[in-house]
Amino acid sequence: MAEYETFIGLEIHIQLLTETKIFCGCKSKFGDEPNSNVCPVCLGYPGVLPALNEEAVRLSYIVCRAMNCRLSENAMFERKNYFYPDLTKNYQITQFSNPFGRGGAFEYESGDEIKKINFHEIHLEEDAGKMIHQGGKSLCDYNRAGTCLLEIVTEPEFKTGQEAEDFLQAFRRTVRHLGVCDGNMEEGSLRCDANISINTPGMGLGRKVEVKNLNSSRFVKKALGYERKRQEKVISSGGIIVQETRLWDEDRSVTRSMRSKEQAHDYRYFPEPDLPPFRPDKNFFAMIENSLVELPLTRRQRLVECLKLTPDQADYICEEKALADFFEKTVGLGADPQLSVKWLMGNAAKELNRTGFQKADLGSEGCPLSAERLTELLMMLADNKIHGKIAAKTLTAVFDENKNPAAIIKENGWENAADDGDLKVIVQKILDENPKAVEQIKGGDEKPRGFIVGKVMAATKGTANPQSVQSLIMKLTS
Amino acid sequence: MEQDDLIITAAQAQLELSAEEEGRLAAAVTEMLDYFSKMSEVDVDNLAPTTHALVTDNALRTDTPNQNNNQKELVDRAPDNENNFIVIPNVL
Numbered sequence: 001m002a003e004y005e006t007f008i009g010l011e012i013h014i015q016l017l018t019e020t021k022i023f024c025g026c027k028s029k030f031g032d033e034p035n036s037n038v039c040p041v042c043l044g045y046p047g048v049l050p051a052l053n054e055e056a057v058r059l060s061y062i063v064c065r066a067m068n069c070r071l072s073e074n075a076m077f078e079r080k081n082y083f084y085p086d087l088t089k090n091y092q093i094t095q096f097s098n099p100f101g102r103g104g105a106f107e108y109e110s111g112d113e114i115k116k117i118n119f120h121e122i123h124l125e126e127d128a129g130k131m132i133h134q135g136g137k138s139l140c141d142y143n144r145a146g147t148c149l150l151e152i153v154t155e156p157e158f159k160t161g162q163e164a165e166d167f168l169q170a171f172r173r174t175v176r177h178l179g180v181c182d183g184n185m186e187e188g189s190l191r192c193d194a195n196i197s198i199n200t201p202g203m204g205l206g207r208k209v210e211v212k213n214l215n216s217s218r219f220v221k222k223a224l225g226y227e228r229k230r231q232e233k234v235i236s237s238g239g240i241i242v243q244e245t246r247l248w249d250e251d252r253s254v255t256r257s258m259r260s261k262e263q264a265h266d267y268r269y270f271p272e273p274d275l276p277p278f279r280p281d282k283n284f285f286a287m288i289e290n291s292l293v294e295l296p297l298t299r300r301q302r303l304v305e306c307l308k309l310t311p312d313q314a315d316y317i318c319e320e321k322a323l324a325d326f327f328e329k330t331v332g333l334g335a336d337p338q339l340s341v342k343w344l345m346g347n348a349a350k351e352l353n354r355t356g357f358q359k360a361d362l363g364s365e366g367c368p369l370s371a372e373r374l375t376e377l378l379m380m381l382a383d384n385k386i387h388g389k390i391a392a393k394t395l396t397a398v399f400d401e402n403k404n405p406a407a408i409i410k411e412n413g414w415e416n417a418a419d420d421g422d423l424k425v426i427v428q429k430i431l432d433e434n435p436k437a438v439e440q441i442k443g444g445d446e447k448p449r450g451f452i453v454g455k456v457m458a459a460t461k462g463t464a465n466p467q468s469v470q471s472l473i474m475k476l477t478s
Numbered sequence: 479m480e481q482d483d484l485i486i487t488a489a490q491a492q493l494e495l496s497a498e499e500e501g502r503l504a505a506a507v508t509e510m511l512d513y514f515s516k517m518s519e520v521d522v523d524n525l526a527p528t529t530h531a532l533v534t535d536n537a538l539r540t541d542t543p544n545q546n547n548n549q550k551e552l553v554d555r556a557p558d559n560e561n562n563f564i565v566i567p568n569v570l
């Protein structure tokens with residue numbers, strides 16, 4: 001069905017990780033009692049004055065800069081007028097004529113290719129409250145009203161739902177890396193709407209339909225795939241696409257028309273008289289430059305090229321900034337990159353899971369596993385002071401006892417059964433005690449080998465390196 | 479003012495007008511608009527719009543929570559509330 005060209009654009013809203021709301025000092029927090037974080041400003045009482053949160057501005061400019069936008073030197077706020085009780089003022093304060101960022105582009109991976117998406121603009125606005133509709137009533141909770149919301153609008157350049165989904169995931173990783181948003185789609189701190197149109201190739205954009213309710217990145221591809229097919233069917237059968245907003249119905253896997261009123265919205269934007277324009281100076285822009293971090297895609301490529309991680313390993317490590325930082329710290333401290341990544345993907349991940357920590361907690365104060373501790377453990381392993389099973393046991397103990405690996409190993413006498421000399425004596429002794437087994441081994445029977453290894457392991461309380469034991473048995477029975 | 483414009487404006491202001499009101503208001507609103515149309519006679523071609531009477535420096539606030547304990551009172555002032563929610567007629 002390559003008869004038509006598809007144009008998809010995304011509108012992404014992210015809740016910025018500020019302590020307080022955009023125009024008042026109320027806490028910006030998810031999950032509190034209804035209307036516990038409200039004040040006259042965010043409830044729209046008459047006579048109040050909004051005051052812009054400097055951290056919201058800083059985080060917004062960081063995103064604009066990371067997306068390579070043109071940064072505004074004269075940003076304005078406007079009132080967008082609409083009547084709906086999710087905002088009590090009858091208008092939303094947003095940016096219209098001079099948003100913080102315009103233009104810009106971002107590279108992301110889709111399949112095996114690096115693709116590029118251009119942005120239309122990025123602007124800051126206040127979020128709306130939440131409502132529960134039941135029976136004849138609507139219950140309003142304004143805890144979210146006035147929280148800091150950054151809207152990122154892409155150009156309609158995605159050709160498939162897959163591209164849109166790949167971009168969304170890369171974007172989510174990036175804002176988490178930048179530390180500006182937690183990216184939690186279930187809790188709504190990252191929300192996504194899409195617009196999609198199809199047309200005969202070469203004819204430009206078609207009539208666009210907005211698709212809302214894409215609150216999981218998985219829905220993006222499904223909803224857009226469905227919507228493209230629906231539009232193809234309408235046009236192929238001689239129909240006309242209605243410009244409208246449709247909701248994705250995940251249960252039935254269809255988009256449904258919202259049947260909104262006929263006439264287009266007229267929000268009657270006008271400059272917000274209560275907020276002066278924001279005119280950043282040189283120092284502000286320098287501070288934004290300093291706040292930038294290496295973005296996941298670049299970092300991933302560097303880890304593959306410089307530290308020889310496989311692409312899958314690099315993907316895993318770069319999923320979380322905290323994990324990537326932790327990994328690079330262990331390497332900086334002297335851990336072997338391959339050993340470190342294997343342990344982070346294996347036993348360390350298992351231990352984090354068991355003890356209720358997240359990968360993002362690595363390197364934080366509350367987490368027993370520090371980069372120093374993991375490096376200490378991995379270096380003992382690399383130096384053959386302990387073997388793998390003991391290292392795993394030690395890692396568990398690090399989480400349970402919150403102590404350094406070297407101390408744990410010492411306390412428990414878990415060092416590799418001494419040097420080869422000591423081990424040789426032990427193996428010889430066990431062989432001497434089991435002449436029948438020795439006879440069988442010499443006769444080519446492999447079975448008693450395991451029995452001897454077991455005896456040696458018991459005698460050394462599990463500290464002997466099984467491979468060394470094997471080779472000693474081989475040597476001493478030949 | 480055209481009848482259509484009046485109906486659209488009323489809809490955006492969430493007003494329901496009867497046919498009688500529509501007739502009466504169309505005339506009244508036209509009169510008001512004529513009165514203000516005097517302003518469009520002024521030549522503003524080379525003027526930047528004035529958006530603020532007083533533009534001072536960037537007015538920013540630090541990101542620190544304030545302590546206000548009047549949430550209950552603020553919710554109580556709404557016409558109806560229930561379990562901390564403000565209650566309104568169903569708008570869905």
Ligand SMILES: [Zn+2]
Nearest residue numbers: 024026039042
């Ligand atoms: Zn407030």
